[in-house]
Amino acid sequence: MTEIIAWIIIGALAGWIASIIMKTNAEMGAIANIIVGILGAFIGGFVVRMLTGADTTTGFNVATLLTSILGAVILLAIVRMFRRPRTTV
Numbered sequence: 001m002t003e004i005i006a007w008i009i010i011g012a013l014a015g016w017i018a019s020i021i022m023k024t025n026a027e028m029g030a031i032a033n034i035i036v037g038i039l040g041a042f043i044g045g046f047v048v049r050m051l052t053g054a055d056t057t058t059g060f061n062v063a064t065l066l067t068s069i070l071g072a073v074i075l076l077a078i079v080r081m082f083r084r085p086r087t088t089v
Contacts, residue, residue, distance in 0.1 A: 007038055008034055008038075010041065010064060011068065012030065012037055013065065013068075014040055014069045015034055015036035015040065016033045017069050018073045021073055022080070037068055039071070039072070039075055040071035040075050041064075041068040044068055044069070047070065
């Protein structure tokens with residue numbers, strides 16, 4: 001149970017920081033930040049593992065948070081690439 005709570009807390013923090021970095025903070029709410037942060041942890045863990053071979057997604061530490069932020073930024077960049085620009089007529 002504590003692992004799920006830690007995932008939510010790290011996900012919220014990582015998603016929020018990533019949304020500030022990508023300047024999408026005004027468009028996202030708390031639930032979106034949590035989802036982006038948790039998905040970012042998976043993406044960041046995969047990228048770091050592929051590049052270094054190290055597993056940085058164990059426990060609650062700075063490396064875990066940085067890995068989650070990296071993955072969340074990657075996720076937001078991918079979403080931004082596929083999102084159509086909104087035009088006002």
